[in-house]
Amino acid sequence: MKTWIRTPGGRSAPTDAELTAAWQTASLLLGYPDEGLLARRPLLGQAVAALPPSLGEPLGRFLDHLDATPLAQLAADYVATFDHRRRCCLYLTYYAYGDTRKRGMALLRFKHAYRAAGLVLADGELPDHLSVVLEFAATGDRREGRRLLLEHRAGLELLRLALAEAGSPWASVLDAVSATLPPLDGDVREAVARLAAEGPPEEEVGLAPFDAHAGHPALLPEPVVGARK
Template sequence: MFADILDYPELDLERKASECAALVRGVQPQAAALLESFRSFAEETAVGRLQEVYSGFFDLNSICHPYVGYQLFGENYKRSIFLVELKKSYRTGGFESDPSEIPDRLSIVLRFAAQSEGEDVDALLNKGLLPALERMTTKPETDGHEHGHADIDGDTGIERAKLDDRQLRKQLKDEQREARKAAEGQTQKDDRKQMSGQSQGDVLEGGFLLAMSEDYDIEEVEKRTHPYHQVLDALRLLLHEGMTKKLADRSVEQERVLGWTRERFNLDEDETIMVSELPCSDPGCPPVETHVVFWTEAGRQHFKVYKPLAEVAADDLLDWRA
């Protein structure tokens, strides 16, 4: 059902989201709440607009390209090896993927996992899909973060995507500011440069139509949780819940950080907390960093420590504020 929801939108999307939320509710209430929020959005939004939102979030936003291998490795030989191995797994499991799609597309990987079982599938979910979802749902750094060449020339290409995305948003904001000045009777600069493809109705490279309504407010949109971001978060919560039960006991290091986090934020024992290690692409930081994610009434809380999980200390949590 998650595969259907995360495919290109078609009619009846709100029903699928509702059924998925009902199935999830008894296992992961927080995930169900996120899906209910998405259902409400899908119910009140026309299919055509849903498709625009989908393309804007997944296809035009390089941070959230819905390809597991891209999120893990970027566009390099490592992803090619991953794709080859994935095709082998599909053939071995008798799974037929859409030949018009790249096999590591999120919805295809989910469909394969839904009809398969075994240690290989668990490994794909735990070491492939979960880290990919972590990257897709992690907010980009602030505009004030200065990027150097070391930031954007690494293996993953994720930092380059983040940088490109920030530049895009900045240019859109600048254009909005100029448009407001013009509406107030101020003179626009004749030589102001328009970013290619950002005019209403222009077609971007790859054939995507960027439908920017005249009242589209970038700053307001950035304050809201994106509906598809909610679906990705719900999926990650559910997978984390299932994988935690399938795998052996949590590591001692994870349990230690979980305990500190519960104590730091007065969280109940039944509250979901995710602790994981991810590759770090920031200059000067260790090869891996520790991420901690949980939910409060204020929303999703995400913190990271620029240390491997085994080196995290209780004092590293003191500056965290929910």
């Protein structure tokens, strides 16, 4: 006899396997769209079809958009959305710390979490990129990855709301990510409202050696010999 785990609202909570599939799929869909993503489309469709509606339906909506949109247009939309909109930043610590000195310490906490699981970042990418965090949660350390997502839940929700307000197809991917986490409590709702009203802190400083650049972030087992393209 199967024992069902239910959320406070009565909805069955995703299983570990469903969380892994949802996080891995979302990680790929939130990366820069390229031919590699199109090559994975059949596998992504199979994974999404096996998910419960709360996860599968929003991810399926984005896959439908992927099928209907030329790759060049999708790539241009990605850049316009995530590179040119301050409230649509995929780097989670930006929402809490902006470009301040405190953000550098927050980035180190992400790196330490990855190293503890035997993983390091390829390509010199910042460790708080949402694609990286989701990949880590799916394939590295589920519990620690979930903790990182919850620690930055306010920023995650602000990103989701900003994408929805902009009418972005990527809002559906964030809907699925949010559905893998517990319902929002009062404290998180207040934090989201505060971020929406005030924005991230301002204090322009360098974040070396964490210099982000274009490309899809990736996690590799230690040691890293070269960057994955």
